[in-house]
Amino acid sequence: MQLRYIFTELRQGLRRNVSMHIAVVLTLFVSLTLVGLGTLLAQQADRATEQWGNQLQITVYLCRDGDENPACQSEVTDPQLDQVVTTVADNPEVSGYQLESKAEAFEKVKELYGEETFSGPNPLLTEEDMAQSVRITLQDPNEFAGVTSAVTGLDGVSQVQDLRDSVGPILDSIDVLTIAAWGTAALLVAAALLLVANTIRLAAFARRKEIGIMRLVGASTLYIALPFLMEALVTAVIGVGLAAGALASFLKFGITDGVAQDLTFIPWVGWSEWGVAVVVVAVLGPALTLLPTLLLTRKYIKV
Amino acid sequence: MIRFEKVTKTYPGPGAPALDGVTVDIEKGEFVFLVGASGSGKSTALRLVLRETRPTSGRVYVAGKEINRLAGWKVPRLRRQIGTVFQDFRLLQNKNVSENVAFALQVIGKSRSEIRQVVPETLELVGLSGKGDRLPDELSGGEQQRVAIARAFVNRPMILIADEPTGNLDPTSSVEVMKLLERINQTGTTVVMATHDSGVVDHMRKRVVELGGGRLLRDQVEGGYGAAG
Ligand SMILES: Nc1ncnc2c1ncn2[C@@H]1O[C@H](COP(=O)(O)OP(=O)(O)OP(=O)(O)O)[C@@H](O)[C@H]1O
Ligand SMILES: [Mg+2]
Numbered sequence: 001m002q003l004r005y006i007f008t009e010l011r012q013g014l015r016r017n018v019s020m021h022i023a024v025v026l027t028l029f030v031s032l033t034l035v036g037l038g039t040l041l042a043q044q045a046d047r048a049t050e051q052w053g054n055q056l057q058i059t060v061y062l063c064r065d066g067d068e069n070p071a072c073q074s075e076v077t078d079p080q081l082d083q084v085v086t087t088v089a090d091n092p093e094v095s096g097y098q099l100e101s102k103a104e105a106f107e108k109v110k111e112l113y114g115e116e117t118f119s120g121p122n123p124l125l126t127e128e129d130m131a132q133s134v135r136i137t138l139q140d141p142n143e144f145a146g147v148t149s150a151v152t153g154l155d156g157v158s159q160v161q162d163l164r165d166s167v168g169p170i171l172d173s174i175d176v177l178t179i180a181a182w183g184t185a186a187l188l189v190a191a192a193l194l195l196v197a198n199t200i201r202l203a204a205f206a207r208r209k210e211i212g213i214m215r216l217v218g219a220s221t222l223y224i225a226l227p228f229l230m231e232a233l234v235t236a237v238i239g240v241g242l243a244a245g246a247l248a249s250f251l252k253f254g255i256t257d258g259v260a261q262d263l264t265f266i267p268w269v270g271w272s273e274w275g276v277a278v279v280v281v282a283v284l285g286p287a288l289t290l291l292p293t294l295l296l297t298r299k300y301i302k303v
Numbered sequence: 304m305i306r307f308e309k310v311t312k313t314y315p316g317p318g319a320p321a322l323d324g325v326t327v328d329i330e331k332g333e334f335v336f337l338v339g340a341s342g343s344g345k346s347t348a349l350r351l352v353l354r355e356t357r358p359t360s361g362r363v364y365v366a367g368k369e370i371n372r373l374a375g376w377k378v379p380r381l382r383r384q385i386g387t388v389f390q391d392f393r394l395l396q397n398k399n400v401s402e403n404v405a406f407a408l409q410v411i412g413k414s415r416s417e418i419r420q421v422v423p424e425t426l427e428l429v430g431l432s433g434k435g436d437r438l439p440d441e442l443s444g445g446e447q448q449r450v451a452i453a454r455a456f457v458n459r460p461m462i463l464i465a466d467e468p469t470g471n472l473d474p475t476s477s478v479e480v481m482k483l484l485e486r487i488n489q490t491g492t493t494v495v496m497a498t499h500d501s502g503v504v505d506h507m508r509k510r511v512v513e514l515g516g517g518r519l520l521r522d523q524v525e526g527g528y529g530a531a532g
Contacts, residue, residue, distance in 0.1 A: 005409050210406075213393060216353070217458070218383035219410035221376070 009227035013203055014234065020199045021235055024289070027195055028239030029246070031188030032285050036247040036277040038181035043273040045174045048266060057144055060084060060134040060151050061159040064102075067131075069158045076132060080156030087154060088136055093147050096137045105130040131158060170266065189288060196235075196292045200228060204300040211301050225297040232289035240285040244278045304462060304493045305329040305352055310361035312347050312517075320359070321347040323517035329495065331461070334488045336504045337497040338528055339514035345497035348514070349464050352495070353385060354378050366461060383411055386455030386463040386492075390470035392447045394439040400450050401426065401435035407454045421457055429453045429483055445476025449483060456487055463487055465496040469503060477503060501528035 014021055062081065063072030076084075088097050106127040110118050117124050134151075138144060144162050152160050204211065214224050251274050260268040306329070312322040322344045329335050337345045350356045351363050354370050362369050370381060394403050401422055408418045426432055429449040439447055448468055455463060465484065469477035481503055488494045498504060504511060504527060511526030512519070521530060 209393065210395060213395070213406065213454075214410045215379075216382060216387050216393075217407040217410060217454070218379040218381070220379045223410060223412070 006226055006230065010230045010234070013207075013227050013231045016206060017199060017203060020195070020202060021231070024192065024195045024199055024235045025238050025242070027188060027192040028236065028285055028288065029242040031185050031192050032239055032243035032281045033246045034181045034185035034188065035284060036243055036281045037250065038178050038185060039277040039280050040247065040251070040269055040273055041174055041178040041181060043276060044269045045171060045178065047269060047273075048171055048174070057138045057163055058136040058147055059161045059163070060088070060136065060157055061161065062132045062134070063156050063158045064131045065128070067158050072156070072158050076156035080154070081132075084134060084151060084154055084157060087150055088134055088147070091147050091150055093139055093143050094136055095139045098135045100133045100135055102127050102130040102132055105133065192288055193292055196232065196289050197296060200232075200293055200296045200300070203228060203231070204297070215301065221298075221301060224301045225294070228293050228297050229290060232293040233286060236286040236289040239289075240278075240282050243281050243285070247274060247277055247281075304331040304333070304366060305495065306362075306364040307348070307351075308362040308364070310348075310351065310358045310363060312344070312351065312356065313359045320517050322351075322358070322514075324361070325514070325517070325519045326361075327512055327519065327522065329493060331493055332488070332491050334485070334494045334507075334509040335496070336507070336509055336511045336526075336528075337495060337514065338499070338504060338511055339520070341499075343514040344517040345514060346466055347517075349466050349495065349497055352462070352464060353382060353387065379411075383458060384461045386452075386458070386460040388448070388451050388455050388463070388465040388468045390467040392439070392444075392451045392471075394447060394450055394454075396439055399436050399438050400431060400442070403439070403450055404453045404457050407457055411458070413458075425453045425457045428456070428486070430479075443476065444472050445479055448472060448476070448480050452480070452483055452487070456492070459490075460492065462493045462495070465494065465498075467498055467500075468496065469498065469500050474502070481507060504528040 062076040062084065063069065063074065065075045085097070085099070088094055106118075106125075109125065109130070118126070136147060138147065148160050148162055151157055211224055251269070251271070255268050256270070260266075305327075307325050307327045310322055310325045311320050313320040325344075325348070337348060339345055347356070351358055352365060352370075354363075354373065357371050363371060365381060366384065368381075373381060395406065398406060404422050404425060405418050408421065413421075423432070423435070426435055429452055431446060431449055431453065434442065434446065439450065442450065448471075452463075452465075452468070463484070468484070469480055472480060477500065484494055484496065485507070508525045508527075511521065511523045511528070513521035513523075513526075513530070
């Protein structure tokens with residue numbers, strides 16, 4: 001097979017229909033970026049639920065000296081603590097629980113904000129400012145209401161924090177964004193398909209005489225279709241490349257250097273998740289252009 | 304070389320069949336005129352040989368193979384053995400004479416060295432040696448048709464099919480084209496030519512197959528255009 005011929009045809013084909021190809025590339029670029037964005041967000045939601053959904057769902061903060069909660073008269077007493085632990089242990093919804101001491105809580109805070117903040121002569125917080133807590137894991141993360149109400153109001157309990165309360169809205173908005181990205185992507189993918197189909201129709205029409213002669217002299221279908229397939233591949237590769245770049249800058253500037261700086265307690269997606277999104281996009285992009293090309297060239301250049 | 308067995312072809316839609324139970328056998332190396340009124344089914348018969356279309360019933364054999372049974376991917380191989388010429392030349396206007404002829408070899412994957420050798424030979428055969436660099440619209444109709452014949456013959460096919468090749472030509476050019484087809488026939492290539500050109504048929508005295516309303520009306524060795532000829 002003469003590669004020179006294929007490349008000449010490819011160059012001519014790309015030039016003949018520049019505006020159409022640009023339209024295809026741009027549509028592909030935007031739709032693939034949205035697909036990739038959806039994939040990133042879905043992975044973000046997964047990472048977040050994995051961490052919060054399985055590790056712990058309810059934290060019971062116990063009273064400490066000088067607690068903001070007026071129900072707390074003093075540091076939690078041992079009988080009060082026993083009462084809380086028994087209540088938690090007897091509850092059938094609980095799969096496990098763990099006591100966290102003031103020291104452990106302090107360690108975690110130091111890890112989160114850096115050792116320096118808490119050392120020196122005038123620290124922001126000391127170990128004494130921390131509260132003891134009971135960290136509860138549930139059988140079913142969705143069944144938190146029973147446990148929450150059982151421990152709320154017990155003596156020595158300052159605050160019951162269900163992670164759904166703080167994290168739920170974040171997860172929900174990630175879900176909404178994911179659906180929005182994928183929904184818009186679906187519309188644009190449809191537009192991309194129509195554009196690809198139209199491009200092929202125009203190209204086949206422009207080349208109908210050549211195609212007629214090629215069929216007549218016995219060129220194989222693949223040979224006839226190859227310039228079309230190459231054109232489709234080139235537009236797809238450009239679209240995928242642009243989308244991968246857009247996703248990379250979204251990750252870098254939007255997440256890693258952006259929200260991740262402010263919301264450190266959330267496990268954010270990183271380059272490996274970007275890789276997954278790019279793989280999805282890199283498979284989808286060529287499929288979006290090559291499949292219609294294969295189908296349509298079969299129709300237009302049927303032997 | 305070409306054999307029709309009770310071939311019937313009905314196009315979709317109303318109307319009589321374009322071909323109706325036609326049985327014809329054309330031997331290797333023959334020169335056959337296909338004649339008949341407009342709409343009698345000549346082009347349909349040629350299209351069947353190329354497998355541009357398939358018979359509704361009956362069988363078409365080319366080189367011993369029943370071509371309706373041929374898998375789609377083998378059709379190109381069949382067509383490489385058949386050269387085709389039409390009334391309207393079908394040259395690529397943006398390519399010069401040599402490139403038009405070379406195109407037929409390029410697209411079936413022939414090497415550049417082979418193309419460089421065979422194309423000038425074929426142009427010489429059709430008497431266009433000095434005109435390889437001309438564009439089609441810089442040639443007369445007869446010359447354009449000779450380019451088309453060169454393109455059809457450049458791959459040395461076993462069969463040459465011509466559908467009214469002189470239909471657009473003046474008598475002088477027609478005579479030249481016919482001489483060329485005869486020369487190609489003498490190399491052993493089977494030539495089948497559909498035509499309305501009574502002068503050509505009467506002059507050549509070759510086998511004549513006449514169709515009428517899709518039926519075989521006459522199959523005459525050394526025949527003329529009309530039944531009396
Ligand atoms: N693609 C088609 N679809 C439907 N009917 C067709 C088609 N091609 C040909 N026909 C019909 O089949 C019949 C035979 O047509 P065909 O072209 O074979 O005749 P012909 O002998 O070549 O005529 P002419 O001398 O005018 O070229 C005609 O009635 C024609 O209308
Ligand atoms: Mg005809």
